[in-house]
Amino acid sequence: KPLHDLVPLRNKVVKRTVLNTIETLIRPIRGKKTHSILGYVHKAYPPIYAALCEKVGFDSSLLIRGVEGGIVPSLRQKGLMISYYKGVEKARVETDPKLLGINRELRAITFPKELENGIKKDLLAEYAVNLGRSALSGESGMFYDGLVYSASLILWHLGKSKTLPSAADRVREVLNSGKALTRLAAKP
Structure with a gap:
């Protein structure tokens, strides 16, 4: 506390x-x-x-x-x-994001203008959760690309993939299958 x-x-x-x-x-x-x-x-x-x-x-x-x-x-x-x-x-x-098949004009996600100032925290949280759910269920977009990128770096670091492109392929396979969202939604 x-x-x-x-x-x-x-x-x-x-x-x-x-x-x-x-x-x-x-x-x-x-x-x-x-x-x-x-x-x-x-x-x-x-x-x-x-x-x-x-x-x-x-x-x-x-x-x-x-x-x-x-x-x-x-x-x-x-x-x-x-x-x-x-x-x-x-x-x-x-x-290099391009080597992982990520080609974006913006460096990161932008939020709708009405949520940028952070005053509507509940709406901002709901927006972020929806982006996350969409990405975890395989819907392409910037959030999805961010997950692919970060998870690929982590898999490589942990020795679970020998190359970053192969790590990105593994991450996309899991995201596109919907298994990530299913596992996250499962009750312990």
């Missing part, structure tokens, strides 16, 4: 704050092996984030130069991802 009480301050600050990093490093979800997937903007951040991830016990970390510091790279230009294991850089890979 105390961390949640800082949300209004975080919203005022707007810039990426220490809370963004702390929220990730407290590891609310754990498994047998742990992998941190982080977005960054500034070039100095990856080794710092990787060292923090290693310090708190993550097995690996993938740092993606994403739009606004998120984990989805620009959908229209080349980007960079850096793969770390136990805090040591293992690979630095230039990413």
Whole structure:
């Protein structure tokens, strides 16, 4: 609860704050092996984030130069991802959305004008959920492409695919089958 009480301050600050990093490093979800997937903007951040991830016990970390510091790279230009294991850089890979079959004029999703200012939070949340559901059920679009792109980078980082294009093919196969949405909607 105390961390949640800082949300209004975080919203005022707007810039990426220490809370963004702390929220990730407290590891609310754990498994047998742990992998941190982080977005960054500034070039100095990856080794710092990787060292923090290693310090708190993550097995690996993938740092993606994403739009606004998120984990989805620009959908229209080349980007960079850096793969770390136990805090040591293992690979630095230039990413290109075109090599994954992603050809967009915009770098990221835009929202309808009436939702841009964030005042209608419920409508914005509903809009985002609908975009996500559509993408998870195989409907092509920018949200779908963002999922394909990010998931491909993660599959490659985890060694589940040898190449980014083969990872993208795997992700599309799952999304197009509707299995992703079905699994997400399944009750535990």
